[in-house]
Amino acid sequence: GAVVSQHPSRVICKSGTSVKIECRSLDFQATTMFWYRQFPKQSLMLMATSNEGSKATYEQGVEKDKFLINHASLTLSTLTVTSAHPEDSSFYICSWGPDNEQFFGPGTRLTVL
């Protein structure tokens, strides 16, 4: 399957700071990618769909001004959690795929103190 990388794998930050998470597809290019959030012992919840060259589409209840997505190229997307608070602590995962065979990154564990 395709290889997707995320950086950083783990981040701890203070409340009120911003954190940027990078997601790269290493062996293919795709115009569409997805960002998910996963709380402990829960399933993946889609946050937003990102298309290269256009604005991201956010799911209901997800604040677009808080979770900034930049789909910079066909192989790179970033998620910035602005003014993070403890309730934003979660596991953030991106996925890419040529069609429905979505391949996931290893995830980024964010802890906001």
Next chain:
Amino acid sequence: QKEVEQDPGPLSVPEGAIVSLNCTYSNSAFQYFMWYRQYSRKGPELLMYTYSSGNKEDGRFTAQVDKSSKYISLFIRDSQPSDSATYLCAMSAAAGNKLTFGGGTRVLVKP
């Protein structure tokens, strides 16, 4: 009611047994069905990908889709302790469309 229902488990089986997992769904528009395996603190790994109804086999894994019943299954034969993980079903209505996940079933294979 959730769009995709999946028993959370945990499902505990002895090594070598068959693991049987399933999901039910309500959206008849779903055409693409996937099973993912997720180890703790890792991203999900795609195991099986099926379009429409039917069976698909890959090594020890068999996926079944019954669209008339809105029911999908995953069977793992000759289970190993390394199969201990959370298994997530996912589905979508169109190629390239967003996935809707089940809640995941935690599986424990005991040696």
